[in-house]
Every structure is written in structure tokens, then in C-alpha cells.
Amino acid sequence: MDFVAHFLGRRLTYTYEVVELVPGQRLVMRTAQGPFPMETTYTWETTGDGATRMSLRNRGEPSGFSRVGAPLMAAAVRRETTKNLKCLKALLEKEYSKG
Numbered sequence: 837m838d839f840v841a842h843f844l845g846r847r848l849t850y851t852y853e854v855v856e857l858v859p860g861q862r863l864v865m866r867t868a869q870g871p872f873p874m875e876t877t878y879t880w881e882t883t884g885d886g887a888t889r890m891s892l893r894n895r896g897e898p899s900g901f902s903r904v905g906a907p908l909m910a911a912a913v914r915r916e917t918t919k920n921l922k923c924l925k926a927l928l929e930k931e932y933s934k935g
Contacts, residue, residue, distance in 0.1 A: 844912055872896050
């Protein structure tokens with residue numbers, strides 16, 4: 837699948853391949869093409885209150901010049917991911933409240 841992201845003022849395009857899928861539990865994707873080799877894992881689990889907890893993990897191995905900036909890049913990815921997940925949560929809660 838193709839994916840477009842905006843990160844640190846740049847437009848990045850990736851092609852991901854799904855390498856593992858356990859419906860309702862786990863999805864693992866790896867970049868087949870893109871500026872940074874990455875693996876993204878989503879997991880879902882039902883909580884005791886009937887809600888679902890989603891976890892997201894991005895993992896990558898920087899190379900060349902990007903290796904020097906890896907710590908800064910990791911912090912920026914965390915900030916961007918947190919922002920995106922808050923937005924997703926708000927959208928889902930708004931949709932859910934419509935009933």
C-alpha cells in the first residue's frame with residue numbers, strides 16, 4: 837500500500853508491504869520503498885471496560901547521514917505520532933458519540 841506523510845515540513849512517500857496480519861490483534865508492515873527503511877506494528881487488545889487499546893510501534897535502522905540525526909529524528913517521530921493519535925482518538929470519539 838502507498839502512504840504519504842508530512843514530517844518536519846517535508847512530504848514523504850512510502851510503499852508498505854504487509855508482512856503479518858492477525859485480524860483484530862496485530863498488523864505488521866515494512867517499507868518496500870521510501871526514504872527510510874521502517875517497520876510499523878499495530879496491536880489491538882480488549883480492555884476490561886469493553887474498550888480497545890491500540891499500540892503502535894515504529895522501528896527503523898538509519899543509515900548514512902540520517903544516522904547522525906537519529907536521536908532527534910526519534911523524538912520528532914514520537915511527537916508527530918502522539919499528535920496524530922490524539923487526532924485519531926478525537927475523530928473516533930466524535931463518530932462514536934453520534935451513536
